[in-house]
Amino acid sequence: MEVERRTLRSKQLSARDMLRGDLEGEDLERYVEERVVTTTFERMQNWARSNSIFPLTFGLACCAIEAPISIVTARYDLARFGAEALRASPRQADMIILSGRVSIKMAPVVRRLYDQMLEPKWAVSMGACSSSGGMFSNYAVVQGADKFMPIDLHIPGCPPRPEAVLYGFTKLQRKIQGNPDQGWRARYDAHGTEEWARGGPRSEPSAEAAAAYEEARELARA
């Protein structure tokens, strides 16, 4: 629809008239066309989510110099993408950047941090080491972080430039705006992999825990 370009001054005047209730007829139509965008609630919600990500303050190895340390500085400025609020607690964060090699001793710790984050949550594997083990093909390093947790985005490089991390971050934003499932188990078809703190042998849930879990899933589906 053709929208006539107007000067800022005339827009201000029509906004004033609208607030006073003086705007009517064709003027009101034109005002609405200029000012209002219609969309679905999910798109608006995902747009808001993708532009207000709280990364976890967390570094594993040398990649942690590039991210999250470099990209929040003035030169690269992650704040442009709405992710400048780094949280020191996984319970307040919704993105974790695995910045470096994950040793077999660190892997349970990383997994626990990820499990403590609230849905929707996103995991970024940054650099060659956390994506595939990198040059550390040995007894001590996990050969790829997606062996023990879901990864939403891999950023290649050794280490990746901060620009690459920012590019990956915008990719993650586009992924979020594409309305993926908000729970990671549904996103990666991982139902049935739950671990149970208490219960029967070999991480089998107790009867009560299983019933409560099924009830919660039914509620989430409804």
Add this chain to the structure above:
Amino acid sequence: MPDAPGLELIRGEIERDRPGAVLATSFDRGQAALIADPERILDVLAWLRDEPGHRYDFLSSLHVADYLPAEPRFGVHYELINRDRVERVRVKAMLADPGDDALPAIDSCVDLFPTANFQEREAFDFFGIEFRGHPELTRILLPDDYVGWPQRRDFPVGGEPVTFTYNERNYG
């Protein structure tokens, strides 16, 4: 670091006070080392620490090397330093592999040098050397449930083979 004649003098003095405790000396590329009898390693270390005129009273490093396929296979290295004269001497104790999953054993020197505590745990962690009399000989860097002694030369490297295009084309 004592020179080659100085090393022989030290060996002679130990031989006088602790006969048989030092098996040999080695002087290679300016590095002086006493090869000690592993059963009497504490004798040698205590003598070097306490003898007036020597007093190598600081253990700067304790580490292990695997000399496979040489026999005896494991070398426990003690780097001693006298901080007044800034003079170092190295003591080696060679341990054979007892085989059958048994661990080679040597006396712990934690009572002589408390700093050896963590270093002996690290040597145990990676090479499976048992230090007799250590107050708490458990794994220090690897997870407690780790199986094997990963820095031994016959331990598999681990990891996963990666098929690079170059290797596939030329050797595949």
